[in-house]
Amino acid sequence: MSLKHATETLRRVTGSIAVRLTFWYALLSVVLIAAAGSALYWVLAAQLRHVDNQILASKIHAVHSALRRHTGNTEALRHETQLEASTIRGVYIWVSRPAEGVITRSPSSNPILEGPRPFAGSPAPLPEKEWKWAAANGRRYRIMARSYAGNPPATIYVAMSMAQEDNFLAAYRRALLLAIVLALLVALGAGYLIARRGMRPVARLAEIVDELGAGQLHRRVADEHWPNELRTLAANFDRLLGRLETSFNRISRFSADVAHELRTPLHILRGEAEITLSRQRSPAEYQACIESAMEEYGRLSGMVDALLFLARAEQSDARLDKPVLDVREEAAAVCAFYQAMADELGVALINRAIGSVAANPGLLRRALGNLLGNALRHTPAGGQVSIWTTIQPSLLQIIVSDSGSGIAPEDLPHVLDRFYCADTARLRQGQGTGLGLAIVRSIMHLHGGEIALQSELGRGTTVTLSFPIITTETLASHQR
Template sequence: MSLKLATEALRRVTGSIAVRLTLWYALLSVFLIAAAGSALYWVLAEQLRQVDSKILSSKINAIHSILSRYTGNIEALRHETQLEASTIRGVFIWVSRPPDGIIARGRDFNPLLDNPRPFTKSPKTLKKTEWKWKIHDHDHYLVMAQRLAGNPPTTIYVAVSTTQNVQFLALYRQALLLATTLVLLAAVAAGYLIARRAMRPVARLAEIVDELGAGQLHRRVGDEPWPSELRTLAANFDRLLGRLETSFNRISRFSADIAHELRTPLHILRGEAEIALSRGRSPADYQACIESAMDEYGRLSRMVDALLFLARAEQPDAQLDTPLLDSREEVAAVCAFYQAMADELDVVLVNDASGAVAANPGLLRRALGNLLGNALRHTPAGGEVNIRTAIQPARLQISVSDSGSGIAPEDLPHVFDRFYCADAARLRQGQGTGLGLAIVRSIMQLHGGEVALQSELGMGTTVTLSFPIIPPGTSAPHQK
């Protein structure tokens, strides 16, 4: 349990960006200080060793010269060796030759020879050889030896005490460890203060975001002088606020439109019922009231169905099958359904569609039906509604054109809005719900396509549906 609590506490601590930056800054500082100190330590130790090596090498060369001058005079060799050993304090020299053993040595006490653990190493070649030798934990020596050719061979040994060097390097290591510890503490403190100061804009941004509500969606945060690392985040957040504001306003307008559109038929139904109940009526009057109510019920049912379709179409997991269809056959089926209405209005339907389209058959017919219904209602007698296709790069376009009254320029940006109707009188007369083009747009979005509208007042309107083209030999995927 304690391990779990410790792990959770560590996770909370390391979850802070300021703490993480501090730890990384401290670790980097310690690493750099330790690396620099280690390099300096190695250089210092190597320099001390080289100085001692030069002393030992010079002494070997001097004894070698003495041996050359006094080859057969052992007494002179001993005397000169003692003189050479006394020139530098802490230097010990001895010369060994089998089978006589040590034939010359310094006059002073030699700790490498005169102790229970004498020096026993010897060079294997004629080159100078170097060793580190420790008698006790606090007595350190550097030994250099060279064997000289002869019969028998002579070996020169020279040693120097390095205890002071070892003690100096130990103090240096302690100082380095202390300096690294102090640097670590200073780096943690300074790094945390720097990180906290650097993270102030993030805290400020968090405060602004926390203050935002439904009534502050118009506010923008990108105008403040943010650091360069936060400018992109602030800009993206502004775009998110813009999308949220647009969606919120659209939902608000949609809710108000729904309330308004449902209130009208309900008021009509209630008014007709109150009139019918105000006094006795004939069966014909009651029948007319019921027929009028049925018309309003039909309008309410169509509106509810359209709203349910739009709600389902906007779900993120909405999917549909889009097989390859013959566009001419699909258009012909829709034209056949609206032919009676066209004959009654004396409008000609022309089917010039051709080619394959990847679409859901039910939704394609619903979109074309909405467009044909609008076109027929706005085309005068003797006019024409033409459905044709065109192939564009990676797109198959189905266009529905009429020779009707057209749409005013100020109405064009709003024709795809829900419940929008340029001719409000038609909407009140039950000839539409104001959701037809909104449904068409949702259907095209489900297919991954686009819808465009071109209209000129008094010249007619053209609505173009652009469907993605499926390459030959591949099946249409599920649209999402």
């Protein structure tokens, strides 16, 4: 249980943006300080080596000058060598000749020549080439040698203890390590505080989001002063709130409209039943009550079917089978269905549609049927309802027009809304549910098209259904 708790705690800590920013900030600080310190260490070590080499070279030059002045005077050469060695602590000088060996050295005690580890000379006998040599006790020496031709020839060796240099560089390394550790601690502490302070706007945005509810969808968060990194998020969140508010309002209106529209037929059914049952009735009266109820049941059934269709049509993953249809044949089938209604109302049905369209046959006929039904109900005897098509550069338009009563200008923007009916009396008489045009609009959205209305009171209404034009590629894909 404790292991699980530790794992959850570690996951929660490592999942924090502030912790991640602190980690990367501390890591970057340590890397930069370590890189800068290492570079300075390398420059310092190179500079110390350069200074040591200059000292060694100057000592060789001085001893060589004494060697030329005192070629046969070993005592004088020894005196000059001692003077040169005594000027700097830790310097050892000796001169050797091939036949005689070491002819002079200073000081008298030389750990390089007297130690248990034998000194073999330069590993690469080049003029004034320096190298390092470690004695048996671990102490290191920087040595430079130079051979001179003469009579007799001689080789001058100058060694310098590196103890002081090693101690200095060791102290520098310790200081550098301490600086890195301190920088890491400071970076962790300061970085976390900075990260937490920088994440305050994110926490503030989270608080605002947490406070939002169905009653606060009108609130907008982008109006506050956000950092540049959060402005896009705030703007996108405002757009999301706008979409949610629109959807919520639409659902609220839809629920209210459904409740209102269902209440009317239910009240009618209940009222007729109560009146019929209030006293003894004849069989004919009971039959009339049942027939009236059947009409309301039919209206309720149609309304439920329409609502179910609209709910399915609004699903984003709704897919349709859209074969290529002959518009004239589809319009003729719909006109044949409504011909009896047109003859009864004394209205002429005219079909002049031509062309082909990629559409679902059932939905296309339902859209045309809704438009023809509305047109026939609003067209007086002697009028006509026509269907024709026009072809635009990228659209095929199916147009349904009538010579009926038309739509008032104040009602025209709302006739596509659900349950909207300009003629309330007509709706209450059972001649519609106020969903016909809303269904047509949903059908057009499913096909990627649009619906447009034009109307003038007393002169009729024209509805235009715009479908995407059929291309060669679309036709080939449908044929496959």
